[in-house]
Amino acid sequence: MAEVRMRVNGTARSLDLDPRVSLLDALREHLGLTGTKKGCDQGACGACTVLADGERVNSCLALAVQYSGREITTIEGISAGDRPHPLQTAFVGHDGFQCGYCTSGQICSAIGMLAEHRAGAPSAVTGHLAATGVPLSDAEIRERMSGNLCRCGAYNGIVGAIQEVAATEAAR
Amino acid sequence: MTETPVRDRPARERTGRSVGRPIDRVDGPAKTTGTARFSAEYPYPDIAYAALVHATITRGRITGIGAEEALAVPGVLAVITHTNAPPMKPPPPVSVLNLSSLASGSKVNYLNTDEVHWSGQPVAVVVAETQEAAAQAAGLVRVTYQESPATVDFAGEQGNATPQKSNPLQQGEGHKGDAEAALAAAPVSVDLRYTTPPHHHNAMEPHATTAAWDGDRLTVHDGTQNIGWLRTALAQRFGVPAEGVRVIAPFVGGAFGGKTMVWAGTVLTVLAARVTGRAVRMTLTREGVYRTVGGRTPSAQRVALGAGADGRLTALIHTSVTQVGRVGGSPEQVTSQSRHLYDAAAILVQQRIVELDMLSNTVMRAPGESIGTFALEAAVDELACELGMDPIELRMRNEPERNPIDGKRFSHRMLREAYALGAERFGWADRTAPPGSMRDGRWLVGMGVASAYHPSWEMAANVTVRMSADGTVLVRCGFHEMGMGGATAQGQIAADALGVPFEAVRVEYGDSDLPTGPGAGGSAQTASVAASLTKACEKLRRSLLALARRSAGSPLRGARPGEVEARDGGLHRAGHPGSGESYAAILTRAGRPFAEAAVGSDTRAGTVAGQVRFMSKFLMDRRRWMKAACGAQFCEVRVDQDTGEVRVSRWVGAFDVGRVINAKTAASQLRGGIVMGIGMALSEETLVDPRNGRIMNPSLAEYHVPVHADIPPIDVCYLDEPDPTMPLGLVGIGEVGITGAAAAVANAVHHATGRRVRDLPITLDKLL
Ligand code: FES
Ligand code: FES
Numbered sequence: 001m002a003e004v005r006m007r008v009n010g011t012a013r014s015l016d017l018d019p020r021v022s023l024l025d026a027l028r029e030h031l032g033l034t035g036t037k038k039g040c041d042q043g044a045c046g047a048c049t050v051l052a053d054g055e056r057v058n059s060c061l062a063l064a065v066q067y068s069g070r071e072i073t074t075i076e077g078i079s080a081g082d083r084p085h086p087l088q089t090a091f092v093g094h095d096g097f098q099c100g101y102c103t104s105g106q107i108c109s110a111i112g113m114l115a116e117h118r119a120g121a122p123s124a125v126t127g128h129l130a131a132t133g134v135p136l137s138d139a140e141i142r143e144r145m146s147g148n149l150c151r152c153g154a155y156n157g158i159v160g161a162i163q164e165v166a167a168t169e170a171a172r
Numbered sequence: 173m174t175e176t177p178v179r180d181r182p183a184r185e186r187t188g189r190s191v192g193r194p195i196d197r198v199d200g201p202a203k204t205t206g207t208a209r210f211s212a213e214y215p216y217p218d219i220a221y222a223a224l225v226h227a228t229i230t231r232g233r234i235t236g237i238g239a240e241e242a243l244a245v246p247g248v249l250a251v252i253t254h255t256n257a258p259p260m261k262p263p264p265p266v267s268v269l270n271l272s273s274l275a276s277g278s279k280v281n282y283l284n285t286d287e288v289h290w291s292g293q294p295v296a297v298v299v300a301e302t303q304e305a306a307a308q309a310a311g312l313v314r315v316t317y318q319e320s321p322a323t324v325d326f327a328g329e330q331g332n333a334t335p336q337k338s339n340p341l342q343q344g345e346g347h348k349g350d351a352e353a354a355l356a357a358a359p360v361s362v363d364l365r366y367t368t369p370p371h372h373h374n375a376m377e378p379h380a381t382t383a384a385w386d387g388d389r390l391t392v393h394d395g396t397q398n399i400g401w402l403r404t405a406l407a408q409r410f411g412v413p414a415e416g417v418r419v420i421a422p423f424v425g426g427a428f429g430g431k432t433m434v435w436a437g438t439v440l441t442v443l444a445a446r447v448t449g450r451a452v453r454m455t456l457t458r459e460g461v462y463r464t465v466g467g468r469t470p471s472a473q474r475v476a477l478g479a480g481a482d483g484r485l486t487a488l489i490h491t492s493v494t495q496v497g498r499v500g501g502s503p504e505q506v507t508s509q510s511r512h513l514y515d516a517a518a519i520l521v522q523q524r525i526v527e528l529d530m531l532s533n534t535v536m537r538a539p540g541e542s543i544g545t546f547a548l549e550a551a552v553d554e555l556a557c558e559l560g561m562d563p564i565e566l567r568m569r570n571e572p573e574r575n576p577i578d579g580k581r582f583s584h585r586m587l588r589e590a591y592a593l594g595a596e597r598f599g600w601a602d603r604t605a606p607p608g609s610m611r612d613g614r615w616l617v618g619m620g621v622a623s624a625y626h627p628s629w630e631m632a633a634n635v636t637v638r639m640s641a642d643g644t645v646l647v648r649c650g651f652h653e654m655g656m657g658g659a660t661a662q663g664q665i666a667a668d669a670l671g672v673p674f675e676a677v678r679v680e681y682g683d684s685d686l687p688t689g690p691g692a693g694g695s696a697q698t699a700s701v702a703a704s705l706t707k708a709c710e711k712l713r714r715s716l717l718a719l720a721r722r723s724a725g726s727p728l729r730g731a732r733p734g735e736v737e738a739r740d741g742g743l744h745r746a747g748h749p750g751s752g753e754s755y756a757a758i759l760t761r762a763g764r765p766f767a768e769a770a771v772g773s774d775t776r777a778g779t780v781a782g783q784v785r786f787m788s789k790f791l792m793d794r795r796r797w798m799k800a801a802c803g804a805q806f807c808e809v810r811v812d813q814d815t816g817e818v819r820v821s822r823w824v825g826a827f828d829v830g831r832v833i834n835a836k837t838a839a840s841q842l843r844g845g846i847v848m849g850i851g852m853a854l855s856e857e858t859l860v861d862p863r864n865g866r867i868m869n870p871s872l873a874e875y876h877v878p879v880h881a882d883i884p885p886i887d888v889c890y891l892d893e894p895d896p897t898m899p900l901g902l903v904g905i906g907e908v909g910i911t912g913a914a915a916a917v918a919n920a921v922h923h924a925t926g927r928r929v930r931d932l933p934i935t936l937d938k939l940l
Contacts (some may be wrong), residue, residue: 037376092196097204098426099654142881
């Protein structure tokens with residue numbers, strides 16, 4: 001057993017875990033935070049995406065013990081109190097899901113992706129790796145979100161929702 | 173370019189304020205905040221975890237099981253095998269008198285037999301205090317086998333195919349005239365072979381079950397598409413009364429047919445809970461889903477078309493070979509659409525089947541039509557090229573007035589209008605016909621088109637509707653939510669039927685304690701529930717009027733049902749504003765907390781009556797009408813001239829799906845089907861080792877479903893013309909979107925490159 005202390009959605013948590021427990025299972029089975037989903041448990045679908053110190057990670061590929069001392073944010077922790085995160089609202093408006101199983105991962109991934117873009121990180125479709133201020137085109141979003149599968153095929157709505165939020169952010 | 177204008181029609185009157193509107197899903201907040209609970213997410217104190225051990229041989233018997241190492245893993249509670257499992261009843265034989273007998277994924281009585289029927293069959297289940305211990309111990313169970321010869325090679329077995337039996341609900345065979353002779357005599361013809369590989373549903377939520385026994389009472393959380401079947405099946409297998417079995421499944425994380433049948437994981441979780449006396453949860457690994465849940469059969473198809481120089485079809489032949497497992501499976505109705513799409517003078521459709529020592533195949537989104545339309549619609553495109561005719565024009569010349577094979581009437585068919593609408597939105601007129609004639613720099617551009625077709629169905633559904641004295645409405649029906657937005661659509665229907673705001677309606681679903689709903693399959697759920705729901709609302713209105721008209725103080729005193737309409741939250745004399753009263757006032761004056769109406773009943777007699785009603789309506793309908801959704805799929809691809817990489821760059825899908833209840837969720841469902849069709853066209857393929865039938869790519873890393881980058885904006889439009897024979901005029905939309913999609917891609921690839929790829933998926937190696 002290994003002691004793991006981390007902040008989850010702003011609250012300090014301490015867990016005594018089998019060192020084999022993934023971050024995903026720590027959240028779902030040990031902390032009851034089942035909003036984060038398990039789609040493949042092998043890093044291939046993105047359903048388990050959470051934010052670790054603001055960066056998106058596939059929590060199924062992470063061992064909880066590696067994340068001792070880190071700040072983890074899950075879908076349950078992204079709203080500001082009663083006010084949903086703008087992406088949550090936009091996903092509903094754009095119908096960016098059907099069954100909803102990939103949705104937590106899509107939203108957390110989008111939050112991380114928007115931060116990466118703001119920080120100037122290029123993607124495979126960015127013309128110049130060193131370019132700055134690359135506009136967040138649909139193609140950029142699609143490329144950057146391609147680690148998050150949606151078998152229901154809600155991709156158009158997801159891109160629309162992210163565009164809407166990105167545009168509002170840019171306007172601020 | 174064809175000249176078929178969209179039929180001029182007046183803006184249709186909306187009967188109500190909710191139906192048709194693009195209302196946000198009612199479960200949107202739950203799904204976007206992570207509070208929607210799926211079946212592996214119900215907390216139970218003292219829960220234990222289970223993991224499966226899969227057979228590593230294809231066929232034979234288990235000769236020994238060594239569980240010592242597994243049992244020595246700390247936290248392991250039990251290793252359940254055929255040597256120590258309590259007996260279960262075998263799955264019942266299939267009978268139309270008991271439709272739930274269709275529910276068993278396979279005939280195998282898992283862990284009650286030493287026989288192995290496919291590579292990957294579960295042979296043991298390990299139960300432990302933690303997931304980690306269960307998974308580790310499952311890897312330590314040592315099984316020895318005696319192998320028997322097995323037949324697993326689909327390609328090699330096709331010579332031994334036998335005629336496929338017609339399924340009681342759907343005919344697959346048929347002929348008119350002598351199609352082979354007509355083909356031989358045709359001035360222009362094509363005679364082509366197509367293959368499609370096995371596919372897997374790959375719902376994002378892997379199959380998971382949480383099960384807890386309390387004496388002979390059982391509670392099961394399981395992502396099922398058929399709560400009623402699952403409940404009956406579990407009661408039967410475990411020999412307990414169905415009344416004591418509760419299935420709770422409000423949210424299903426995608427299914428697409430893969431969660432219709434009762435598969436091993438569900439049964440063995442319930443067994444593990446029985447054996448250990450603990451609540452047990454089992455989430456299948458992604459590999460476990462491939463090993464224990466069937467997928468779509470591969471197919472080999474022949475499509476031969478003969479035509480005169482004018483493009484009129486003189487012969488249409490479509491034959492198929494598909495597989496089922498020796499231990500079960502759903503014969504795929506591959507040629508279904510070929511009985512209905514073209515007015516050929518002579519027609520022959522025929523289906524054959526091979527039985528293999530593999531896991532049963534099962535239904536997957538538009539079983540039959542999804543792969544059948546690929547071959548048929550690609551062949552029609554080839555014929556158009558032979559004739560030098562626009563492929564839409566060729567289709568329009570052969571658009572039937574009546575069902576071609578038997579002359580039955582179409583209840584509704586607007587394929588012409590769908591093509592006209594789609595062609596305009598897509599810009600089909602800008603296409604230059606010769607293959608390879610459209611380029612954009614290094615990209616070869618191609619435009620392809622194909623017809624979509626899916627029969628529409630209606631099943632039995634029990635529903636109750638309650639009006640409370642506060643004016644709110646509660647609809648109860650145990651239907652399923654896998655992403656279709658059923659609660660939203662049914663809420664819209666009830667709101668209009670009762671004349672209340674959408675917000676006043678709450679819909680309960682996904683629980684066997686509710687009136688039994690239809691299964692989610694055949695694109696039939698919305699129509700089936702809608703039929704009963706509108707009847708129940710009608711009954712409710714009548715009983716509320718009965719309360720009012722007896723009452724001296726009511727403005728509705730003496731009013732007859734025909735004079736009254738439901739609006740503004742109450743009943744009013746038609747054409748007289750302010751001449752009625754609210755439901756709340758009616759109920760309050762009558763001193764009633766609520767009024768309720770029911771359609772269908774869950775008593776034993778009620779269930780039998782429901783099934784009889786369903787079958788007789790079904791048979792009567794089928795005698796009179798051909799009912800279906802159809803549409804026109806338009807695809808633009810760009811193919812890299814050097815690498816053969818295919819990108820889908822534009823899509824328009826124009827559909828005739830009857831009345832649309834929710835413009836937002838309907839468009840999403842149609843898009844979802846198209847996305848899956850794009851996957852089928854370009855990347856999806858389950859690879860099977862032809863030596864032992866073992867699936868070689870059981871993971872999302874190696875089975876390639878479309879990702880964000882693969883999917884362009886998909887323009888979905890529909891004609892929104894009600895089908896006069898369907899409840900509220902609505903026709904199912906869950907499956908028609910995938911049909912025709914792969915053909916549209918293949919036809920566009922040909923237009924871009926001049927290459928015909930007749931074996932899916934169209935990977936770049938086939939274009940180089
Ligand atoms: S569950 Fe982590 S990537 Fe699929
Ligand atoms: S909404 Fe079902 S997988 Fe994305």
